[in-house]
Amino acid sequence: MSLSVSLHHDFGGFALDVDFRAPPGLTVLFGRSGSGKTSVIKAVAGLLHPDAGRIATADRVLFDGVTGRALPVHRRRIGYIFQEPRLFPHLSVRRNLTYGRRFAPRRGDRAEVDRVVEMLGLGALLDRRPGGLSGGEQSRVSIGRALLSAPEILLADEPLAALDEARKAEILPYFERLRDETDIPILYVSHSVQEVARLATTVVAMEQGRVTRAGPAVEVFADPAFSPTGPRDAGALIEARILTHHADGLTEVQAGPARLHLPRTPGTPGDPLRLRIAAQDVMLAREAPQGLSALNILPGTVTAIREDAGPGVLISLTTPAGPILAAITRRSLAAMGLTTGTPCHAIIKSVAIAQREDPRVG
Amino acid sequence: MSLSVSLHHDFGGFALDVDFRAPPGLTVLFGRSGSGKTSVIKAVAGLLHPDAGRIATADRVLFDGVTGRALPVHRRRIGYIFQEPRLFPHLSVRRNLTYGRRFAPRRGDRAEVDRVVEMLGLGALLDRRPGGLSGGEQSRVSIGRALLSAPEILLADEPLAALDEARKAEILPYFERLRDETDIPILYVSHSVQEVARLATTVVAMEQGRVTRAGPAVEVFADPAFSPTGPRDAGALIEARILTHHADGLTEVQAGPARLHLPRTPGTPGDPLRLRIAAQDVMLAREAPQGLSALNILPGTVTAIREDAGPGVLISLTTPAGPILAAITRRSLAAMGLTTGTPCHAIIKSVAIAQREDPRVG
Amino acid sequence: MTDWLGPEEWQALRLSLKVSFWAMLASLPLGLLAAYALSRWRFPGRQLLNLLIHLPLVLPPVVTGYLLLLTLGARAPLGEFLGQFGITFAFRWTGAALAAGIMGFPLMVRAIRLSLDAVDPKLEEAAATLGARPLSRFFTVTLPLIAPGILAGAVLSFAKAMGEFGATITFVSNIPGSTQTLPSAIYAFLQVPGGEASALRLVALSVVIAMGALLLSELLAQRVAKRVAGK
Amino acid sequence: MTDWLGPEEWQALRLSLKVSFWAMLASLPLGLLAAYALSRWRFPGRQLLNLLIHLPLVLPPVVTGYLLLLTLGARAPLGEFLGQFGITFAFRWTGAALAAGIMGFPLMVRAIRLSLDAVDPKLEEAAATLGARPLSRFFTVTLPLIAPGILAGAVLSFAKAMGEFGATITFVSNIPGSTQTLPSAIYAFLQVPGGEASALRLVALSVVIAMGALLLSELLAQRVAKRVAGK
Amino acid sequence: TLFAAASLKTAMDQLEPAFEEATGADLRVSLAGSSALARQIQQGAPADVFISANPGWMDQLEADGLIMPETRRDLLGNDIVLVAHDPDAAPVSLNADLDLPALLGGAPLAMALVDAVPAGIYGRTALQSLGLWDSVAPHVAQADNVRAALALVALGEAPLGVVYATDAAAEPDVTVIGTFPKGSHDPILYPVAALADSANPLTADLLDFLSGPEARAIFEGQGFTWAAD
Numbered sequence A, B: 001m002s003l004s005v006s007l008h009h010d011f012g013g014f015a016l017d018v019d020f021r022a023p024p025g026l027t028v029l030f031g032r033s034g035s036g037k038t039s040v041i042k043a044v045a046g047l048l049h050p051d052a053g054r055i056a057t058a059d060r061v062l063f064d065g066v067t068g069r070a071l072p073v074h075r076r077r078i079g080y081i082f083q084e085p086r087l088f089p090h091l092s093v094r095r096n097l098t099y100g101r102r103f104a105p106r107r108g109d110r111a112e113v114d115r116v117v118e119m120l121g122l123g124a125l126l127d128r129r130p131g132g133l134s135g136g137e138q139s140r141v142s143i144g145r146a147l148l149s150a151p152e153i154l155l156a157d158e159p160l161a162a163l164d165e166a167r168k169a170e171i172l173p174y175f176e177r178l179r180d181e182t183d184i185p186i187l188y189v190s191h192s193v194q195e196v197a198r199l200a201t202t203v204v205a206m207e208q209g210r211v212t213r214a215g216p217a218v219e220v221f222a223d224p225a226f227s228p229t230g231p232r233d234a235g236a237l238i239e240a241r242i243l244t245h246h247a248d249g250l251t252e253v254q255a256g257p258a259r260l261h262l263p264r265t266p267g268t269p270g271d272p273l274r275l276r277i278a279a280q281d282v283m284l285a286r287e288a289p290q291g292l293s294a295l296n297i298l299p300g301t302v303t304a305i306r307e308d309a310g311p312g313v314l315i316s317l318t319t320p321a322g323p324i325l326a327a328i329t330r331r332s333l334a335a336m337g338l339t340t341g342t343p344c345h346a347i348i349k350s351v352a353i354a355q356r357e358d359p360r361v362g
Numbered sequence C, D: 001m002t003d004w005l006g007p008e009e010w011q012a013l014r015l016s017l018k019v020s021f022w023a024m025l026a027s028l029p030l031g032l033l034a035a036y037a038l039s040r041w042r043f044p045g046r047q048l049l050n051l052l053i054h055l056p057l058v059l060p061p062v063v064t065g066y067l068l069l070l071t072l073g074a075r076a077p078l079g080e081f082l083g084q085f086g087i088t089f090a091f092r093w094t095g096a097a098l099a100a101g102i103m104g105f106p107l108m109v110r111a112i113r114l115s116l117d118a119v120d121p122k123l124e125e126a127a128a129t130l131g132a133r134p135l136s137r138f139f140t141v142t143l144p145l146i147a148p149g150i151l152a153g154a155v156l157s158f159a160k161a162m163g164e165f166g167a168t169i170t171f172v173s174n175i176p177g178s179t180q181t182l183p184s185a186i187y188a189f190l191q192v193p194g195g196e197a198s199a200l201r202l203v204a205l206s207v208v209i210a211m212g213a214l215l216l217s218e219l220l221a222q223r224v225a226k227r228v229a230g231k
Numbered sequence E: 001t002l003f004a005a006a007s008l009k010t011a012m013d014q015l016e017p018a019f020e021e022a023t024g025a026d027l028r029v030s031l032a033g034s035s036a037l038a039r040q041i042q043q044g045a046p047a048d049v050f051i052s053a054n055p056g057w058m059d060q061l062e063a064d065g066l067i068m069p070e071t072r073r074d075l076l077g078n079d080i081v082l083v084a085h086d087p088d089a090a091p092v093s094l095n096a097d098l099d100l101p102a103l104l105g106g107a108p109l110a111m112a113l114v115d116a117v118p119a120g121i122y123g124r125t126a127l128q129s130l131g132l133w134d135s136v137a138p139h140v141a142q143a144d145n146v147r148a149a150l151a152l153v154a155l156g157e158a159p160l161g162v163v164y165a166t167d168a169a170a171e172p173d174v175t176v177i178g179t180f181p182k183g184s185h186d187p188i189l190y191p192v193a194a195l196a197d198s199a200n201p202l203t204a205d206l207l208d209f210l211s212g213p214e215a216r217a218i219f220e221g222q223g224f225t226w227a228a229d
């Protein structure tokens, strides 16, 4: 289901003025500290009453600035993972987790609770109270609490910021599954390019209370002009499909007519898969190189060269697998004599492709 | 100044049992959520009274479990950046920031306040109260508050977790300067490998309340057995020295007898520099490759091969620049026929080296 | 014990306990409501309500008792009206409880209100996002969090009721067995020369009872605090 | 106004204001200390102190006044002892203030203590890590955060003092100009036939004053709350 | 300073300016319950003259040596009466045949505290000596003082009450339906005395003034009887 958000609010000193559509899937709100991400989410949740605007899903109007009607928070059926944990201090972890269940119209099965507890590694903490939990433990409980309330809209405000990489890698697939297997619109705030690349269906970039860029993640990421946190985080997204799992632990995928190797990735042949190829991880060569440890070498043609202030340049290439970006130095650009239209080879280490945080990979 | 921490504490259900020395510089506490990092820091701060142990710097005993003497918190002269912001709700941002100054024996100059405010981008918020600040704004104020209290020990518990990359990049150099230019022991908790690699003088890895590994960062990172969050985060640290800044934006550095190129890095020729070369970013070739966009190719010899469960293997190499790690696939290992003692070339994209989060780089 | 206390005193003690207990219990829901209204709602007449609640504190108890007599006495319009439904206060222990409850009401409301004001609204917000209706929110989040204030309010109200006598005796008089409470008995003893010793005995008794109530409430409050602190 | 009130009543009003004001003001530091001790320190005799503070609530006011008379009267050892230092309470307005202060003390301590209990100890910890000594911590962090409780305590104490008379009249009698407060005057009026109208006038007066104090405290509390909420 | 029972307030309000006019002195009158005043005197109150509504307290003070016994005299007298709320209530004769419970019709009889407050004690003694007490005792609502008892009758909460004649006379909403015979109870007396500690030169003047004709007129105006008669 899609969610459309249009709102204007004046905080006195800070004005929020956004208008975007979050199509089905997961929409990432991306932007610097203080750019208004949490405020947008609060408005969707009903905790901020905007001066004007309209917030609606396909079948429900949550807020209408014209009529002034606002659905009360508790009837919006949202799951909100707050930026800070906000746990109920007087309830055990278990009762925090299941708090929303009793209000849910369709109450998930008990097995769902066990699954979420398992995924978040909260099994040993169920009878503790939030007071004594570590920071990361608290934020995991808060994730679980929102997920278990059977929401029809999920709002996640930097849910993984306080967690270690291994823990993140255990939780990310859950969000992927939510994105792929349910119809719930998800608004997700994150500062991590990796998280964004991995999860985003749509990216909404914000700056000073305004949307500066919004669109499908694949498009936004293929654009050399979009480098969310400086050019070194540029990278293209490639849609692929699993072909086979090899005995030596590699998974071969089909991306357009091209085939790529990556570390074993869960899924059965035929499953779709999204790969992010960071511009930094791509090397270019005029001739097809030999005897390299890199397994993936794609022929391609330079379509654009973007030079910025720094010593690096961003090269856009078309390859059989799709458009990709490569970040190389000016010096290499000159040495290799690349210009628009030059054919060349993109060398990608297999282990560099793909879903970075997953420890099962690599 | 160095800090030695030895403590035992039983929470009932969770036992903390650590013993490590933090030599001068910055010591990173690294470990999964719930491994006891915050508890260690709290004990140093005096907010947790351990059952037993001893915490002392070269000239002061903070806690002595034998005599039972514990220096009161306010006399420990610490600056503690808490995991959550913990701002004083009734004070303006300005008065939050300067709260510790009046208690400091040597009161920093006013310019110091301005510098910190500037670095943290808090200029526009000084007269606001914490209540209305965004998550990232709050955590920046809390960083500033601790830094401005003129501490003699700095404790930072995931200080940058809530910040965007650009903001992190503005703050990290401040910690570097503290590390390099003052004598203050710094305990720093972080889940980010990049932060750790960039800042750590010493790494203390924790698991379930125990120290599993402690030592100088360079050593720990060169060890293929140390992969803090799974093998894909392995990477070696190389100590280098700036040689020249080239006109095309590259900085040439000397690492042992080898020379490497990296994007413009601040500093004057002769300045020492630490580089992290992620194992993932290293490609291997039996023959010296030609016509590649990669600028840095180091000859080397395989010294060890570590195979784990996954499809990847970690190769340790000696190179003129120092020991480095390369992560390649089993398939490539087989195809290239690498074994201990095999000479080969390590190919490193210049842009992949170095201090990743700094936007001035790249 | 029965030796030490005369039968009338014994009766006064029992009655005092009954009156104080019911005064406290009956005030609780109203006190909660009033505290909630004052703390959370903005409505015209809010300050008037606030003042009204504080009145018994400001007025000499006799005046409060007299006003009660004027409004709820058997001959007063409201009193007669309620009397038709079998609700009478005049010269009944219920009247004593009412007077005591009213005298303790400002104390109870204040205590609860202070606790309410200290509840982090973010937690109620969180409950709302999880689908809890206002009433559920109140019972599952707010109420447990203000438990210390409720306890404090209850014990203040109870203690006040154990000591109240000015309004009570003015409103419902002093009828042994139906409205003679401990404080009235104490007062009576103090009116006659040489009655101090007898008065002291009863004073000691009410002190012991109040101490018990106080200790109990402290104990409960500690438990609640521990739970909330997550220990 | 001066027409409407007789000179004695006018005097009683002034005295009541003085007595209530000083009762409140002098209780404040002690109330703070007692509340802090009860909330934060664990010491033997803690529950005894707690009970002692609550006593005036439980005891009939006459008894409290009598006990004061017995301990601090001109003939009592402690009273004589203090008298040597020029501190006398007996039959002075200071005694009225003392009695009123004591009667309001449990209310004040409770209010402050509830606020204290609600202060997040993490903020005090943060202040400590920043080098603030316990006393600085208290004044820069705790005190501003419990301001609502202090205000509530102060207004309760003031209101109680404006209405108190049982203990006051028993302790310091009812001497116009030195110990006759509004409530005592009201009491006296109520003792004679036809005094109701006069009493009512004084009652209205004290209600108006208490209302003023209440409104003021609410206003201040709102300001404080806004500041803390970060608006 | 004069300590006087609170029930004398109206009289004192008139006496005070009269005395001040006569002597040019400043008289201060503290009005409170006799018990409170007596205790304060025991604790060294700075009073010069005490008028008690209760001879018992004066006896107590005398026993304690706190008054000058030679100055003690009974100043005022009073009667107790049966009052009714109903303005048309027929007068009754107070004797053993009176069926008080029937008159009450199940409603209470308002009195002051029958064991503690003088008016209550006098009333109880009178009813006892008339043989009415046992039948009426269960119906007695005891107020903390006469005024409160009177208020109960005035408001109609109690149809009947036993109060001082002085109070009944001043309350328009009650009707006196009977006066208890003098012999049915101890004489109702308001003793006055100078206090032993009094060093005030005007004390004697005040005592004289209180017994003087001007004071007598004022007291009798309030319905008190002159005890010296």
Ligand SMILES: Nc1ncnc2c1ncn2[C@@H]1O[C@H](COP(=O)(O)OP(=O)(O)OP(=O)(O)O)[C@@H](O)[C@H]1O
Pocket (backbone or CB within 6 Å): A132, A133, A134, A135, A136, A137, A162, B011, B012, B013, B014, B031, B032, B033, B034, B035, B036, B037, B038, B039, B040, B083
């Ligand atoms: N009072 C307590 N009672 C029981 N267990 C406790 C208590 N305090 C802390 N713990 C447990 O001790 C462990 C370590 O907590 P700590 O806060 O030090 O973790 P951490 O390493 O900082 O984790 P994170 O990265 O999530 O912040 C946690 O599992 C926590 O639940």
Ligand SMILES: Nc1ncnc2c1ncn2[C@@H]1O[C@H](COP(=O)(O)OP(=O)(O)OP(=O)(O)O)[C@@H](O)[C@H]1O
Pocket (backbone or CB within 6 Å): A011, A012, A013, A014, A031, A032, A033, A034, A035, A036, A037, A038, A039, A040, A083, B132, B133, B134, B135, B136, B137, B162
């Ligand atoms: N009540 C308020 N009054 C004034 N300014 C406010 C108020 N509430 C929020 N703001 C400002 O609005 C801006 C956006 O806040 P918001 O919490 O939406 O930021 P954010 O994008 O979530 O940032 P972060 O990544 O730091 O959490 C901030 O600069 C904040 O200070």
Ligand SMILES: [Mg+2]
Pocket (backbone or CB within 6 Å): A037, A038, A039, A083, A157, B134, B135, B136
């Ligand atoms: Mg935010």
Ligand SMILES: [Mg+2]
Pocket (backbone or CB within 6 Å): A134, A135, A136, B037, B038, B039, B083, B157
């Ligand atoms: Mg922690």
